[in-house]
Amino acid sequence: MKQAGIVIEMENGRVKETSLGMITLAGRTADSLTAMVMSGITDDITDHLSEYGVHTIVDLSLPDAPEIRRNPAVQATAVVHAARELKLDRILGLSSPEGKDLLPRVAALLDAPLIMDCVDADLKTGTATTSQYSGKMMAKIQLTGEILMFGVRPNAVLPESKPVPAKTIAMTMDAVVPENIILLSRDEADTEGRQSLAEADIIIAGGRGLKNKDNFSLIFDCAEKLNAAPAASRVAVDEGWVPYAFQVGQTGEKVSPQVYIACGISGSIQHFAGMKTAKMIIAVNKDENTAMMANCDYQVQGDLFAILPEIMRQL
Amino acid sequence: MQIYVCVKHVPDSAANIHMIDNRNIDDSVPFLMNPYDEHAVTEAAALKKQIPDSEIIAVCLGKKDAESTLRSALAMGADRGVLVETDDMCDSMTTARVLHAAIIRDGGADIILTGKESIDSEGMQTQFRIGALFDFPVVTNAASLEITNGKARVGCELAGGRTRTYELTLPCVIGAGRGLNTPIYPTFPDVVKSRKKPIETVARSQLNVSDAPGSAKIISMTPLVQKRNPRKIIGTPAEQAAEIIRILRQEAKVLS
Ligand SMILES: Cc1cc2nc3c(=O)[nH]c(=O)nc-3n(C[C@H](O)[C@H](O)[C@H](O)COP(=O)(O)OP(=O)(O)OC[C@H]3O[C@@H](n4cnc5c(N)ncnc54)[C@H](O)[C@@H]3O)c2cc1C
Ligand SMILES: Nc1ncnc2c1ncn2[C@@H]1O[C@H](COP(=O)(O)O)[C@@H](O)[C@H]1O
Numbered sequence: 001m002k003q004a005g006i007v008i009e010m011e012n013g014r015v016k017e018t019s020l021g022m023i024t025l026a027g028r029t030a031d032s033l034t035a036m037v038m039s040g041i042t043d044d045i046t047d048h049l050s051e052y053g054v055h056t057i058v059d060l061s062l063p064d065a066p067e068i069r070r071n072p073a074v075q076a077t078a079v080v081h082a083a084r085e086l087k088l089d090r091i092l093g094l095s096s097p098e099g100k101d102l103l104p105r106v107a108a109l110l111d112a113p114l115i116m117d118c119v120d121a122d123l124k125t126g127t128a129t130t131s132q133y134s135g136k137m138m139a140k141i142q143l144t145g146e147i148l149m150f151g152v153r154p155n156a157v158l159p160e161s162k163p164v165p166a167k168t169i170a171m172t173m174d175a176v177v178p179e180n181i182i183l184l185s186r187d188e189a190d191t192e193g194r195q196s197l198a199e200a201d202i203i204i205a206g207g208r209g210l211k212n213k214d215n216f217s218l219i220f221d222c223a224e225k226l227n228a229a230p231a232a233s234r235v236a237v238d239e240g241w242v243p244y245a246f247q248v249g250q251t252g253e254k255v256s257p258q259v260y261i262a263c264g265i266s267g268s269i270q271h272f273a274g275m276k277t278a279k280m281i282i283a284v285n286k287d288e289n290t291a292m293m294a295n296c297d298y299q300v301q302g303d304l305f306a307i308l309p310e311i312m313r314q315l
Numbered sequence: 316m317q318i319y320v321c322v323k324h325v326p327d328s329a330a331n332i333h334m335i336d337n338r339n340i341d342d343s344v345p346f347l348m349n350p351y352d353e354h355a356v357t358e359a360a361a362l363k364k365q366i367p368d369s370e371i372i373a374v375c376l377g378k379k380d381a382e383s384t385l386r387s388a389l390a391m392g393a394d395r396g397v398l399v400e401t402d403d404m405c406d407s408m409t410t411a412r413v414l415h416a417a418i419i420r421d422g423g424a425d426i427i428l429t430g431k432e433s434i435d436s437e438g439m440q441t442q443f444r445i446g447a448l449f450d451f452p453v454v455t456n457a458a459s460l461e462i463t464n465g466k467a468r469v470g471c472e473l474a475g476g477r478t479r480t481y482e483l484t485l486p487c488v489i490g491a492g493r494g495l496n497t498p499i500y501p502t503f504p505d506v507v508k509s510r511k512k513p514i515e516t517v518a519r520s521q522l523n524v525s526d527a528p529g530s531a532k533i534i535s536m537t538p539l540v541q542k543r544n545p546r547k548i549i550g551t552p553a554e555q556a557a558e559i560i561r562i563l564r565q566e567a568k569v570l571s
Contacts, residue, residue: 073452097473101455104440108447113408113529116439131539133340134434136332139536145529151439180487181452184468184480201569226563226570244458244494245472250328250434251350251493259567261559270328276541280567282559283545298562299545300555310556 002123004030005058005083007093007102008037008049015045018094018199020052020159022152026092027053027162029123036082038062038075041168050166052159058082059170063177071183072098074176076105081173083110083147090123095151096198103151113143116151117254119277123148134250135273154198155256197248200229201258203278205248207233207271209264209285209304213241219263222308225315231255233265249274263304267292284308316369316425318359319418321445322352322388324381325435337535348384351430353391353498354491358460359428360392360499365462370394372421376413378402382514389509390501396514397421399522407436408527411444416522424449424486426467431456431490446488454481458494 004026009016026033034056035049041059049057060078062069069075079102083091091110093103095117107114115121119138120129126148132139143149197203204226206219216236223230231253232246248255250273260278265271267283267290275281281296284304293299300307326332330344348356356373363369373388375381376399385396399417418424427449429442439455446453458478459470467483472494483489501509548558563570 097477100439101471101473101479104443104455105453107440108411108443108453111408111447111528113406113531114440115531117437127534130437132435132437132533132536133326133332134328134437136539137334137340137536138539139533142532142534143529144532148529178452180484181454182482184482186477186479202563202567244492245477247493258569259563268329269331273328276539280562281543282562293545295541295543296545297543298548298559300548300559302552302555306552307555307559310552311559314553314556314560 001032002030002090003032003034003086003088004090004092004123005034005036005086005088006054007079007091007099008035009094009096009098010037010039013042015048016199017159018096018154021155021157022092022094023049023052023054024160024162025121025152025157026090026123030090032056034058034086034088036060036079038069038078046166046168051161051163053162053164054166055164057166057168058086059168061171061173067183068177070186071178071181072101072105073178073181075102076109077176078171078173079106080109082171085171089147091147091149092121092152095153097196099151103149107149110147112147112149113145114149114151115141115143117153118150119153119156121150121152131254134270135254135276153256197229197231197246197253197255202226202228202261203231203248203255203257203259203275204228204261204263205231205233205265206236206263207265208235210236210241215305216241218305218308222312225312228261233271262292262296263308265292266290267295316362316366317422318362318369318371319424319427320352320355320359320371320373320388320393321414321427321429321441322356322373322375322384323349323430323433324375324377324384325349325433328434332538334536334538337537338533346380346384348387349430349433351432351491351493354493354495355428355430356388356391356393357496357499358491361496362426362462363392372397374414374417375399376401376405376410376519385514386509387501389512389514390506391499393512395512398514398516399519400516401519404533406531407438407441407444408529408531409524411441411448412524412527413519413522414441415445415448416524417517420517420522426486427451427488429488429490431492442488442490449486449488451486451488452483453488453490454483455490456492457489458492460489460495
């Protein structure tokens with residue numbers, strides 16, 4: 001029996017789409033699905049999770065104090081506790097920014113193998129498909145051990161409805177508040193109303209072609225109009241036009257949106273490493289002979305300073 | 316302070332990777348220090364400036380040629396290097412066990428710096444496993460680090476400009492992110508000086524490392540080449556913009 005535990009991520013009180021996709025992926029090969037929820041359970045959450053095929057919903061019952069509840073070291077001990085109590089032998093979570101700080105902690109505590117950023121996973125055979133060599137290769141990996149862990153790339157699988165009855169249980173555990181790692185603050189101010197890179201359907205990215213920081217606001221404005229996430233090449237980051245968190249590529253975020261619009265980006269091997277799995281690539285570049293233009297779905301040869309304002313005007 | 320820095324020898328990020336069979340890459344490409352580990356070494360050198368009688372020891376698990384990555388660490392400011400030599404591909408459960416054993420054999424750590432991930436295996440986890448083996452607290456993707464009174468205050472980047480600030484007791488493990496600093500580019504005299512610094516080579520079998528209770532093994536690998544056939548969108552900027560919007564609405568169906 002493959003008993004899968006799925007770490008659920010929420011946004012504004014709702015289960016994230018990307019978490020539902022992960023449930024769909026797990027449901028293909030697991031015998032039972034247990035959702036682990038950290039924020040408390042509402043009827044809405046229960047309905048939503050059972051609609052997508054979750055059999056059991058566990059409230060991890062984390063302490064109320066936000067600095068304790070949000071400490072990933074505390075969350076990791078709660079997931080470990082639930083995994084042991086419920087005898088879960090597969091654990092999945094998103095390879096999201098939060099997941100990258102949580103899943104490896106759980107894996108380290110359980111001393112269990114973990115593959116991050118999976119685009120596919122078979123929980124029966126214990127195999128996973130993930131990128132390696134910074135997005136240049138796809139590797140199939142065999143995991144062995146008592147408990148196997150998978151960090152699933154957001155949007156790798158789209159959610160499919162599969163209603164089942166779900167029961168809810170609450171974990172009772174004394175949260176051990178670690179003394180050696182204290183979360184002092186968590187700043188979320190900057191993300192209000194902005195799409196996260198890993199989860200956006202559309203990403204619009206700017207590179208050296210934007211020429212300076214002031215011009216880069218064109219990318220942000222366009223992103224807002226398109227309900228897209230703004231992103232950047234490393235040059236734009238190194239020049240100080242945008243913070244590092246916006247960088248896509250080998251040493252930045254790896255993204256797989258439905259559409260990636262690259263504006264004034266030449267398409268270096270390191271940039272492609274972060275976005276080559278986009279379903280559709282639209283390249284806006286004044287030079288036809290760049291790697292990005294050679295390796296996209298739609299080539300838009302022209303001046304981005306003429307084309308982007310037109311897009312905004314026409315929306 | 317005893318500062319340990321874990322550095323991995325990885326293919327140059329600009330290299331094209333080719334396969335020799337369905338599991339192994341052609342490793343005749345140039346190899347360099349993992350880019351995130353450069354930030355870790357740079358931070359170690361900054362800490363040593365701040366706390367003068369510190370020693371920086373760079374540790375690497377890899378093949379014989381990985382010595383060149385340790386040499387780079389020495390040129391960037393590390394005092395000594397330890398190479399645990401193996402020809403095997405090690406997964407992160409084993410790697411963490413080996414690095415843990417190598418650090419214990421060498422001495423005691425006050426702080427262990429790593430990169431946030433390696434660009435070849437993209438594990439994102441070795442730092443957490445080392446931390447668990449030592450029972451030290453761990454943070455990853457550090458963008459700022461300050462050490463005062465035996466405590467480390469670390470700012471870590473999440474995404475989209477979000478950060479988390481932690482206070483860790485020493486000893487601790489810190490995974491460096493790109494926001495932490497600008498890597499040192501060693502000068503020629505630094506390189507010359509580094510040639511005199513010692514690198515100790517230890518065979519993996521010399522370390523008493525117990526088997527991990529699990530493993531992750533590559534069973535096959537394929538190059539991710541996505542051949543796309545570009546179609547041109549032509550016309551005036553206004554016509555091009557209209558066509559882009561049409562594609563987003565009707566083909567990609569991502570815009571209402
Ligand atoms: C270890 C390492 C890691 C790296 N990691 C990354 C990474 O994670 N992400 C990353 O992006 N890079 C990374 N790089 C850097 C990478 O090698 C390239 O330098 C970088 O991607 C180039 O950025 P760019 O395309 O914005 O700039 P350029 O290559 O300079 O391209 C600018 C493009 O803009 C076009 N252009 C100019 N003006 C206009 C206009 N008005 N309208 C339309 N088009 C215009 C030009 O034709 C050109 O094609 C890394 C490098 C190293 C060594
Ligand atoms: N073979 C190795 N030798 C030394 N350090 C390593 C090795 N493998 C991983 N590390 C360290 O662990 C970090 C995370 O690696 P990974 O878990 O593979 O993404 C790297 O940035 C290195 O600092």
